Amino acid sequence: MKESESTVKIDYSRRSFLKKASAASAGIAATGAVSGFPMVWANKLKDVELLHVGPSYSVIQEIADQASKDLGFKIQVQTAWTDALLTRIANQPDTVDVADLEFWATKRIWQRGNLQPVAIREIDLWDKIYPIFSKGEYPNGAKVSTQGALPYEVQYASGPGSKEIHSGPTDYATIIPTVYNADTLGIRPDLIGRPIESWAELLNPEFSGKTAILGIPAIGIMDAAMAVEARGDIQYGDKGNMTRAEIDQTIEIMKDLKSRGHFRAFWSSFDESVNLMASGEVVIQSMWSPAVTAVKTRGIPCVYQEMKEGYRGWGNGMGLMAHLDGLKRDAAVAYLNWYLSGWQGGFIARQGYYSAVPETARDHMSEDEWGYWYEGRPANDNIVDPYGNLMGKAGEKRDGGAFAKRMGNIECWNTVMDENRYMVKKWNEFTAS
Amino acid sequence: MSGARRISGMRLERVLPYVQVMPLAAVLLLFLVVPLVFVGLLSFWEFDDIQYYPSFTLANYQELFASPLTWKLMADTITFTAVVWLLTVLIGFTCSYFLTFHIRTLRVQILLLLICTIPFWTSNVIRMISWIPFLGKQGVFNQGLIAVGVIDQPLEFLLYSDFAVIVCYVNLFTLFMIVPIFNSMVKIDLSIIEAARDAGANSWNILTNIIIPLSRSGIVLGTIFVVTLVMGDFFVVKIMSGSQSANVVSAMKNEIDQLYYPPAAASAMLLILIVVLMITLVLRIVDVRRELVQ
Amino acid sequence: MSFYLLAGFFALFVLFLYGPMSSIFVLSFQGPEGGLTFPMRGVSVHWFDVLFNSQRGDAGAAFRRSAGLGLLVMGITTLLSFAAGLAFRRKFVGSGFIFYLTVISLVMPGLLISLGIGQLFQIVGVGTNWYTSGLGAHLTWTLPFGLLIMFAVFGRFSRSLEEAARDLGASRWKILVHVTTPIIFPGIIAVALFGFTLSYDEIARSVLAIGTKNTLPLEIFNMTQNVTTPDLYAIGTFTTVVSLLVILISLWSIAFIQRNRAGTPGKQ
Numbered sequence: 001m002k003e004s005e006s007t008v009k010i011d012y013s014r015r016s017f018l019k020k021a022s023a024a025s026a027g028i029a030a031t032g033a034v035s036g037f038p039m040v041w042a043n044k045l046k047d048v049e050l051l052h053v054g055p056s057y058s059v060i061q062e063i064a065d066q067a068s069k070d071l072g073f074k075i076q077v078q079t080a081w082t083d084a085l086l087t088r089i090a091n092q093p094d095t096v097d098v099a100d101l102e103f104w105a106t107k108r109i110w111q112r113g114n115l116q117p118v119a120i121r122e123i124d125l126w127d128k129i130y131p132i133f134s135k136g137e138y139p140n141g142a143k144v145s146t147q148g149a150l151p152y153e154v155q156y157a158s159g160p161g162s163k164e165i166h167s168g169p170t171d172y173a174t175i176i177p178t179v180y181n182a183d184t185l186g187i188r189p190d191l192i193g194r195p196i197e198s199w200a201e202l203l204n205p206e207f208s209g210k211t212a213i214l215g216i217p218a219i220g221i222m223d224a225a226m227a228v229e230a231r232g233d234i235q236y237g238d239k240g241n242m243t244r245a246e247i248d249q250t251i252e253i254m255k256d257l258k259s260r261g262h263f264r265a266f267w268s269s270f271d272e273s274v275n276l277m278a279s280g281e282v283v284i285q286s287m288w289s290p291a292v293t294a295v296k297t298r299g300i301p302c303v304y305q306e307m308k309e310g311y312r313g314w315g316n317g318m319g320l321m322a323h324l325d326g327l328k329r330d331a332a333v334a335y336l337n338w339y340l341s342g343w344q345g346g347f348i349a350r351q352g353y354y355s356a357v358p359e360t361a362r363d364h365m366s367e368d369e370w371g372y373w374y375e376g377r378p379a380n381d382n383i384v385d386p387y388g389n390l391m392g393k394a395g396e397k398r399d400g401g402a403f404a405k406r407m408g409n410i411e412c413w414n415t416v417m418d419e420n421r422y423m424v425k426k427w428n429e430f431t432a433s
Numbered sequence: 434m435s436g437a438r439r440i441s442g443m444r445l446e447r448v449l450p451y452v453q454v455m456p457l458a459a460v461l462l463l464f465l466v467v468p469l470v471f472v473g474l475l476s477f478w479e480f481d482d483i484q485y486y487p488s489f490t491l492a493n494y495q496e497l498f499a500s501p502l503t504w505k506l507m508a509d510t511i512t513f514t515a516v517v518w519l520l521t522v523l524i525g526f527t528c529s530y531f532l533t534f535h536i537r538t539l540r541v542q543i544l545l546l547l548i549c550t551i552p553f554w555t556s557n558v559i560r561m562i563s564w565i566p567f568l569g570k571q572g573v574f575n576q577g578l579i580a581v582g583v584i585d586q587p588l589e590f591l592l593y594s595d596f597a598v599i600v601c602y603v604n605l606f607t608l609f610m611i612v613p614i615f616n617s618m619v620k621i622d623l624s625i626i627e628a629a630r631d632a633g634a635n636s637w638n639i640l641t642n643i644i645i646p647l648s649r650s651g652i653v654l655g656t657i658f659v660v661t662l663v664m665g666d667f668f669v670v671k672i673m674s675g676s677q678s679a680n681v682v683s684a685m686k687n688e689i690d691q692l693y694y695p696p697a698a699a700s701a702m703l704l705i706l707i708v709v710l711m712i713t714l715v716l717r718i719v720d721v722r723r724e725l726v727q
Numbered sequence: 728m729s730f731y732l733l734a735g736f737f738a739l740f741v742l743f744l745y746g747p748m749s750s751i752f753v754l755s756f757q758g759p760e761g762g763l764t765f766p767m768r769g770v771s772v773h774w775f776d777v778l779f780n781s782q783r784g785d786a787g788a789a790f791r792r793s794a795g796l797g798l799l800v801m802g803i804t805t806l807l808s809f810a811a812g813l814a815f816r817r818k819f820v821g822s823g824f825i826f827y828l829t830v831i832s833l834v835m836p837g838l839l840i841s842l843g844i845g846q847l848f849q850i851v852g853v854g855t856n857w858y859t860s861g862l863g864a865h866l867t868w869t870l871p872f873g874l875l876i877m878f879a880v881f882g883r884f885s886r887s888l889e890e891a892a893r894d895l896g897a898s899r900w901k902i903l904v905h906v907t908t909p910i911i912f913p914g915i916i917a918v919a920l921f922g923f924t925l926s927y928d929e930i931a932r933s934v935l936a937i938g939t940k941n942t943l944p945l946e947i948f949n950m951t952q953n954v955t956t957p958d959l960y961a962i963g964t965f966t967t968v969v970s971l972l973v974i975l976i977s978l979w980s981i982a983f984i985q986r987n988r989a990g991t992p993g994k995q
Contacts, residue, residue: 078939081952083690088939090484090692091849095939108692111483209589215676217687258677265593265675269952272672275763279571281592298762420482424691429502432509432679445899450822453814457807457870458825464863465832468843475846528740531733545737552744554924554970558947559963563747566764573750604743616879636729654875657834665836665931668948682838689838689935694846701839712834722826722878 048073048331053080053088054100057270057290057353058179058316062386063344071338073331083216089114089321098332099175099319104149104218104415106175106319110157110165115319117157117172122333125340126173128357133177133315134169138408148222148240148413151177151315175317176336177356179348182311182406185223186277186287190301199223199309200230202284203253208262212276212285215266217427218416221247222312223286224254226411230309240415244422251426255433266431277302289352292399297389304399310411311400317356349373350386354403376402469705476698485695493699502684503700507707510680513595513670514663517602521659522652524603525610529651530644533618546615553608561601561669568592568600593675601673606662610655617651618644653719657712664708752967755960763957774961786946786962793943794969796857797927800865804922805915807866808873812881813903815874826874833871837931840867845935855938864932869925873918880914909988913981920977924970 052059056079064075080088082105089099093114101109109115120126131137132144136152144150157172158164165174187196192207202211202223214220225239225246234249236242242250257263264282267273274294276282287304295302318339320332338344345361348354350369355361362370371377376398383392392398400406417423479488497503528549536542552560567573568591575587590596621644629639645652667683679687681704688697715721754761758769779787815822844864848855855861888910892902908915930944941949943966950959 079949081949086692087690087935091845092854092939095854108482212675215671217691261589263675263677264589266677268671268676271952271954272675275565278762279566279569279764281570416482420691421693424687424693425500425502428679428684428687429505431676432502432505432684446817450814450817450819453810454819454822454825457811457874458828460803460807460863460866460870461825461828461832464844465828465835465840465867468840468847469835471847471850472839472843524740527733528737531737535730535733548741549744551971551974552748554928554974555748555967556944556947556963557928558930558944558951559751559960559966560748562951562959563751563963566750567747571764604747607740607744657830661834661836665838667838667931672951682836685842686838689842694842697842701842704836705839708834708836709831712830716827716830721830 044327045073045331048328050075050097050328050332050335051078051095052076052098052100052318052335053078053085053096054316054318055079055081055085057288057351058348059100060347063347066343066347067335067338070343071331071334075335093321094323096321097324097328098335099321100178100316101175101319102414103151103154103175103177103315103317104413106317107149107154107165108416108420110154110174111163113163114322115174116322116324117160117162117174118176118320118333118336119160120171120173122337123173123176123340124337125357125360128359129177129340130354130356130358132407133317133356138404142408145310145313145410145412147236147238147411148313148415150413151180151317175319176340177315177317178339178344179353179355180313180315180407181289181353182313182400182410183286183288184307184311184400185284185305186273186292186295187303187305188277188280188283188301189303191280191283196284196305197308198230199226199307200232202227202286203231203257203262205262207284208260209264210281210283211263212265212267212273212282213263214273214286215268215431217424218420219312219414220266220286221250221423221427222412222414224250226309226312228253230307239412241417242419242423244419247419247423247426251430254430258430258433293352293385293389293391296391306400306406306409310409311406312412312414313407313410314414347386350384350391352391352398354407358403372398374403376400376405472698472701472705475695476702478695478698480693480695482692484692493696496696497699497703503703506679506681506684509678510664510682513598513602513680514660516599517606517663518656518659520599520603521607521610522655524607525614525655526648526652528607528611529615529618529648532615533621546612549611550608557605558668560605561672564597564601564604564673565592568597593673593677595674595678597673598670598678601669602663602666605669606659609658609662610652613654613658614648614651617648621647649719650721653715653721657715657721660711661708664704751960752964755957755964757957757960761957763959774957775965777956778958778961778965786943786950789941789943789946790966790969792857792940793927796861796865796942797923799858799862800869800926801919801922803862803866804869804873805919807870808877808918809915811874812877813907815878816881829871829874832867833875835867837864837868837929838934840864841932841935841937848936855936857933857937857940857942861933861937861942864936865926865929868929868932869922872921872925876914876918876921880911880917884911909984912984916977916981920974923973927966927970 050073052064052075059077059079061077064077068075082102085099085101086105086109088096089109090112099115126134131139133151133155136150137143144152146153153167154165154174156166156168156170157174158166158170159172185199185202201207202213213223222239225236225242228234228250229236229239233253234246236246265272265276267276267285270288270291273285273287273291276285277287277291277295278298278300289304292302292304318336320329324332340357340360342357342360342364345355345357346364349361349365350373352373358374362374365373368380369383372379372383372392378395378397379392381394382390385391475485476493477489477491479486479490479492532542532545536545569575570587570589572592574591578584579587625643626639629643634642665682666680667686670678670680670683681700685697685700753767754763755774756770756772757767757774758771759773761768815826841864844860845855848860853859889902889906892906897905928944930948933942933945937945947962950962
């Protein structure tokens, strides 16, 4: 992470934004709403209201408040889980302005044409975006795992007016990457009492009745596949795009485990996973990073365990809805640019997520915070989340270590399979068995 | 009164009921019949991962009827319904019996009935999740049993199981049995019971030959409510079983969440068929309208 | 003997009904450091404050929306059920069919109705909204209750009073306003009460038809997915208090009317 030494200072105060925007609007005279007079523009701008909708781990009121303050127009947020958001984009696209989508969900919904591409040149910091999104590789040029929906594969659109996702770079982006992370299993070290280092432990009879996985089919089956493969039962061609035979085999194994009472539950909501873990109902399960910290804040030991097989990666991005045009679209683009400019990156880093532009996030974090969250160094002082809750005591290190180490070890990505429909049916069978 | 006025009055007499019932009928037509007909249409449409297309295909039904999952879900739904029905009828009947025949004063009767109904005014979601800290391994119930020494390991079947689902259903829905049964039981003329007793009938005879038959309308009405509520549920079965059980509607909800509307519509049609058959049968056996009016 | 057995059974049932729920009420008064489970860490109204004053959720707006929708549903249900109840006192062609339709509406799983309405609105190109599609969806649930209650009410109603009024030369309208309505007024209150609370707590009929702004039960359901602090319980306590107020007001108004009418004929 030495390239992050070079700090990019970008001041997205309202004035600099207006200066830029008026320059831009002079260039793009086509948008009728922009007259070219900054004052008039600014007056109209303050009446703009943008509605940003997405899951609660990414769409956060405090961030929108800061953006509204910096940009001079109102940004409203509304939380909706990915499935609800997909339904809404499909059925009522006009009720969303900016959609906060996971990359795999983008793969699913893009071809309906409810979103519009963003020209790369509109995004000032595009070149600084972490290259797993823009190039499909790590900064050192190493390739990223392509199992599942690698964000890069969903990153580029063919162009305005096209509903196609383009494989390989173009001048247009589908959604602009914002937050991402590497997911793994959470464990209760105090109740397990020995080292855990493989996904196979999820299926270990030792923990019968004390395990749980995610009940959302698309992600649950991938956690199952990670464990099944680690145990050596199946060698998948691509865990993110299984064949019917692979789905059948996986579900059979899971059904068998279920019939023996191996799973305590399949959780479908964040807080269920927290409660399962905190109450000791389960000792090893799929978890999300903030859920692990939520357990920890109750004073209960919980580790987001690094596994030798690697992590399941995911990423979110922000997409502009197709109905945005004129001034409102300009405002939305400004919002996207603000998002990458650092404040948001610093904020979400404190709850364990990574920013699409790490180096701007760094400007909004203390050296100690940067060391803890991104570099895997022991904290010098207590580390707190954005709301002041204790995340790590002085001397502690982040689970899994440094950014490069965690993101560098992605085994597969959250995805939607070609056989999604078949998989959902099989998953329903599994649930009902 | 003039003759003309009387004639117009009689005409009004004939037209009036239609005018009076029209708004209700219009709402039901617009928001029940038309949408369900549309669901019917949808079940014949084609779809892919992106959207659905007007068409006519039987594929959704072929898949539905060919899948063993359909019948498994149906069987599970019916099992849940039957068990919950039995429990709520027994509890509802017993409580109503107690209220009607053992509580003498009207004031106390109303008070106790009110106590039964108050939880109904709380959010069902809240009432549901309140069972989770209660039934868990570290929950109040398990810890209590351990404390008094009945068990030394927490009972795991209490939560995230079919047991938890049924407990929650009974907790949420028994009220829908108590109120109608109480309502019909209260109307039983006590002198009939006196007469039967004088004629030498024992308590059991009175229960089976007088009280149960005369509470029939309440039992039927309560049954309709409970069966409907259990069959239509999709979140209690999911949350309380820890997503380890499913019923027809919860599986349908999974499909809807994935934007697969046409196959969801096909299973909806099957469910509609079953519900309509069931209700027709119930209405054949009992004339609910007459029972209510009495 | 059997009295004590039955009383014991009844007491157990009440315990079953209230036990888990009351722990929620107690836990909603957790101190600021407290969690979702016992033990209590102090006693405070901190979580109620969080509920309404934090920017995180939409609980306040959701509550206003639900109350608004509940009142709207209440008004329409009361009017329509009353009118239809009057209609059903006479024989008319199609009455059997409409009754049958009402029962179907009652028993139809709510999710199917919201699926149908949601997709229908979508295909017609009208956005779903709580006061259009949502309102309609809720009415399919409250109207059957309303009509059934009206049946029960009119079933016990003696026509002799209306006939007496007619013999005295009262017009149809006068009879309706001054004789029929006052007598069945408690029934009407019951319909209104059911209309409000059934709507106020409805999820299945809302979930696909309510549009983009959540009603309170949906908001609560969302909260169960991402809230791990006692404000979730605070909202439970709050809604219960609101509901209790509604019942108390209704009971009080029934009692008030009954008392005012004491001595006048028509007391049931």
